Amino acid sequence: MAVKVLIPTPLQKFTNNQATIECNGSNVDELIDALDVNCPGIKSRICDETGKPRRFLNLYVNSEDIRFLEGTDTSLQDGDEVSIVPAVAGG
């Protein structure tokens, strides 16, 4: 099943400067592994030593933060959109 992944600028060096990538995975963990097959090295940037997404990165499935869903166990459907967004300051 194809999921659309939005890639932030600092990671686009792994994706041939593509801002979006089509990828497969039945949950977020699997999607990250699949991404790493297509774009070798990207997983070690997204995830820390424990294999979980780094604390300054936010992952969203269809605009919802995965921390409000089931984290990296969040399941994915065909046509879902996953965005990877670094945390920013605000006000």
Added chain:
Amino acid sequence: MNLHLFPIPDYFSRVCLTGIFGCATINITVAELYKREKQAMTQATKTKAPTFTKLVSKEGSTEYPLKAIHICEETFAPLEVAYDYDAIRAQVSRESIQAGPNSIWRYKAFLPVESENPIDVGTGMTPLVKSHRLARRLGLKNLYIKNDAVNMPTLSFKDRVVSVALTRARELGFSTVSCASTGNLANSTAAIAAHAGLDCCVFIPADLEAGKVLGTLIYNPTVMAVKGNYDQVNRLCCEVGNSYGWGFVNINLRPYYSEGSKTLGFEVAEQLGWKLPDRIVAPLASGSLYTKIYKGFQEFIKVGLVEDKQVRFNGAQAEGCSPIVQAFQEGRDFVSPVKPNTIAKSIAIGNPADGIYALDIARKTGGHIESVNDAEIVEGIKLLAETEGIFTETAGGTTIAVLKKQVEAGIIDPEETTVVYITGNGLKTQEAVQGYIGEPLTIEPKLDSFEHALERSRTLERLEWQQTLV
């Protein structure tokens, strides 16, 4: 340097002035003037070298050049501006600062800009008010209010950060500036961009207070009202920022932008007679302001402008959006995001980027972070207005209510010099207090009608009065 540094309208006005005051120079072309100014600026920059040296990751210390980037490529941690403090020490003294402009630019050596003529719209140097009536009400002896409700030009502390960000944006060659905002930042970005002649497009959540929307639209930027909360607006802006090449003050310009908040620390130290307070109380949204006040105090100590002293850092959040308070109370060193639900929209950031750094500062300074509910926030706004004549917005109400709560809990010693930061103006969030304040007494233009009304207002409870026809 390039053309973006010199907005066209400035040139026209200068040509006109030359024409009025001297025939000899009347034939100077715009291009010639431009060239001269460029040379003058290059020389000026050479004589006083910039004091900021690089960007450094807050995790792992990887170094980056001084470009429009905001996160470490390896860890995604925020980047922080680093300075040459020996160079700053050589450039500034208490006297040189006091002789500087009556704005944040008196502290220019501590700010990440190179221009000799930064965008100066009179931002900063807001009153530090010694509180008497609020202090007495709370039982405090040395309470001061830093009143950024009257900061210029848009009545919030955001004018500090935006003045720095847009000056830097111009230096980096941006012609369009943008931001994701809960309101105050949009007001400030739109106003200062208008002053500087920069194109502006701002993004806000669609449900903002009317005053904040109008207070942005008046400067005629493009305003995108996003159907979502602030965190969703920010996410969208990151995606826009990836592809449009705009200067987003709180995203790719963030390392420069956030440094502007240090001036809240510098001014308080200077206004207290070059001394640090014992304690501060400040609102927490992303946590940036709080951490930068701390950095400001540390820098003044580092260059010898004030004596070293432990300042306790207290922080305030609204209960309906209190991820940092929850982490503080549970002893966590990470912040779990929440979905905001509070009237304090200006500080309703459910996913605070600097939350972990704010936690660290609260703990290492012996400070305390606390939250209050919406009813207490409204009471806080009213309390400050009735005792000090300062009308603040919901963020200020949150801060005052937390101050009160912490005094009552015995956390704040009455003898301490405590500075409470009021960061925004109440006229922008009138919805928050409507229904909680009195109403005018409508009378006939006759003396007896007035006397009758006055009599009744003194004898009747307000609620009874509102139901009584004159």
